[in-house]
Amino acid sequence: MGFTLLNLIPPYLSGVIVDRVLLRGEKELLWQVVLLVIGATFLKSAARYFYRLIFEHISQDVVYQIRMNLYQKLQELDFTFFDQARTGDLMTRMSGDADAVRHFISWVAFSLVENVAIFSFALITLFAINYQLALVLMACTPLICLLALRLSIKVKPAFFGIREQLSKLNSVVQENISGNRVVKAFAKEEYEISKFSTENDGFKEKNLQAIRIWERYLPALDAACGGLTVVLLLVGGLMVIKGALTIGRLVIFNSFLWTLSYPLRNLGWLINDLQRFVAAAAQILALLEAEPKIKNSPTPLRKERLEGQVELVNVSFSQESGEVLREVSFTARPGETVAIVGPTGSGKSTLVNLICRFYEVMDGEILIDGVNIKEYDLTCLRSNIAVAMQDVFLFSDTIEGNIAYGLPDAGLEEVQQAARTAGAHDFITKLPAGYDTIVGERGVGLSGGQKQRIALARALLKDPAILILDDTTSSVDLETERAIQQNLKSLYKKKTIFVIAHRISSVCNADLILTLKNGRIIEAGKHEELVARKGYYYTVFQHQYGDFDLAGSEEAK
Ligand SMILES: Nc1ncnc2c1ncn2[C@@H]1O[C@H](COP(=O)(O)OP(=O)(O)OP(=O)(O)O)[C@@H](O)[C@H]1O
Ligand SMILES: [Mg+2]
CATH class of the missing domain: 1.20.1560.10 (ABC transporter type 1, transmembrane domain)
Structure with missing residues (x-):
């Protein structure tokens, strides 16, 4: 003034x-x-x-x-x-x-x-x-x-x-x-x-x-x-x-x-x-x-380490486009591998998104270790779950940085161990700068299968109680996939693992296989049981293997 x-x-x-x-x-x-x-x-x-x-x-x-x-x-x-x-x-x-x-x-x-x-x-x-x-x-x-x-x-x-x-x-x-x-x-x-x-x-x-x-x-x-x-x-x-x-x-x-x-x-x-x-x-x-739809409970339950028992009780979920999941119920105990198969768009990814509470269940409930997931502190819940998502996203950073994303304090030794389990160590060491190789935006410069394995290593390094693999080995050859499965089996005995896949070879060894169709579970059981039922799973199995008996063959093991 x-x-x-x-x-x-x-x-x-x-x-x-x-x-x-x-x-x-x-x-x-x-x-x-x-x-x-x-x-x-x-x-x-x-x-x-x-x-x-x-x-x-x-x-x-x-x-x-x-x-x-x-x-x-x-x-x-x-x-x-x-x-x-x-x-x-x-x-x-x-x-x-x-x-x-x-x-x-x-x-x-x-x-x-x-x-x-x-x-x-x-x-x-x-x-x-x-x-x-x-x-x-x-x-x-x-x-x-x-x-x-x-x-x-x-x-x-x-x-x-x-x-x-x-x-x-x-x-x-x-x-x-x-x-x-x-x-x-x-x-x-x-x-x-x-x-x-x-x-x-x-x-x-x-x-x-x-x-x-x-x-x-x-x-x-x-x-x-x-x-x-x-x-x-x-x-x-x-x-x-x-x-x-x-x-x-x-x-x-x-x-x-x-x-x-x-x-x-x-x-x-x-x-x-x-x-x-x-x-x-x-x-x-x-x-x-703007308010997030997913909010922390006013009295959030914090647990350092969850056991990993996952139970879905009559879970239903809709998107604006319509109903996606309907009355889905099953239980996965710690140490078990649950596989989810089903036609594209049947709701597989949505199901695991609900377990991570990325979306809120509309009907029914999801319990982890017997407690509704809405009661857990969100950070605590998600730090106990590791997801390798279907749509792989890598940051423009070194490979080491990408794998250690969830655990920045991890040493190179731990990063390498996760990469070995994910079947990624060998190809990474062959790259000119090894673990220091900078991957471009969204992982440009790596093949589809290589990106998937880095995303898997990133999930494994978190060492979670619950591991979710959404179509994680779809671009990986059968030989590497089998090696990864064996690594997981021996190292991840106490974890609950969800595997979503279209390939029978990725799911046949699971403790429980769920077949989803139009958002409903139409079949549930082990590989042999589902083959014997001669339903959807059997048809897919037939298409992929013909009359070849996978259960009894060496190939499947
Ligand atoms: N963000 C969203 N908004 C609206 N609709 C969605 C959304 N995500 C998924 N859907 C719908 O929900 C249904 C199930 O999708 P979902 O991604 O769970 O299928 P999926 O079984 O994982 O398929 P795929 O095998 O192709 O990965 C689809 O019909 C899809 O159009
Ligand atoms: Mg999907």
Whole structure:
């Protein structure tokens, strides 16, 4: 505020020079006035410098905290949220929206205060000098105000359009980069370029739309502001001629004109920036307020080590697309291997997702060691379960870093042991940098089976009570798969293992095989029992092995 007053000193003093130095000949006053102008200008620059320094720091601190909170929120949110969220949107919240807030704090908020202050101080000063002339000028300002407001109203949808179009443009680029292999495989480069070109054209067009609105209103605004000068010279000139105003005061009025027109002209911009800030802040708040569906129980049960008895009692689950699981019941005791087979889309992955409490059971209950999983502390529950997911995801890190993801303190020896069990050690040591090999984004540079085995090693290193392998060896050759199975059998005697697979060879040795179809268990038992039942399992077995008796053959062991 004080610094705004400094802005008004030089124009005020220019009038003093005219009246007292030029007209009354008080020459000694000139130096004092000049010194005052220099002092005011210096102080104003220094104040502006410190102001910027402080507000830039505050805005950086605020935006840092916003980014931190958003990121923490993303860690809290569950599968249901990410099933629906678009990566591009979330990235915009973290970058563009957060930056809009920073811009508001560091620039817009101050400009708003500054403009209001300049306008009010100027008005008070002008009224004090000559209220009649001030009133005449005031009468002209509503027109400028109106024009600035109309401009902001007209340009608002265009600005929102630009933001939305930028989001679309980013999505196209992001998908194209992630899916570049599919693009190449289908030779769809031209199509992708035309898709991008459409969005790029749209972006340019939206920007031009905004510019056209500005172009329409700016000349009118300029003319209205110019009109102020005309009115001042006309009315002020007449008053000077009549002796109702000194020339010096007219000069002050003239020097103060910008202090009236400048804030009014800025009004349109500032309102727009304010709207952008409100929109961005609303998006950020919506994300910060998003509540995960899976919540910790108010009195969470923490157990360092679970035994691993898993019991499902009449579990049902639906997605928006419809029913996925229906009245599923079974028990897996510690040390047992439960295999889940069934046609694609029958609900196998969903079933194990429920055991990890990635989604909430809708009907029935899941008990681990006799306690409903909803009662366990989420971190405790999940640290007792290790999952090698169907959709393998590796981080862009070294192989060692990827395997040790769940247990960062693990030594190389432990990492290697997990890799040996997962049948990955041999191929890793053959890589040029061994365990220090950096795998690209999502594991680019490794074969499908290699990625699966690293994901398996990552799960094994956690040394959990419950191990879930969702289609983990589907891309691994039979020989390696059998070695992995033998390793697991000898090393993981006390663990409960869930194996989901389409291959009979992956499941035939399990203690319990469940066949899922349309979300229901249609068969349950050991390999021999299911073969004897001559149902779904038997048909799959027949397709994979013909009449060959797997149970009795050496191949299967
Ligand atoms: N996030 C989701 N949102 C909506 N529907 C889903 C979601 N995940 C799975 N489904 C639906 O639930 C059903 C079961 O899916 P699930 O992934 O459990 O099958 P699956 O048995 O693991 O299949 P696959 O053998 O192909 O891995 C499918 O019909 C699928 O469309
Ligand atoms: Mg699946």
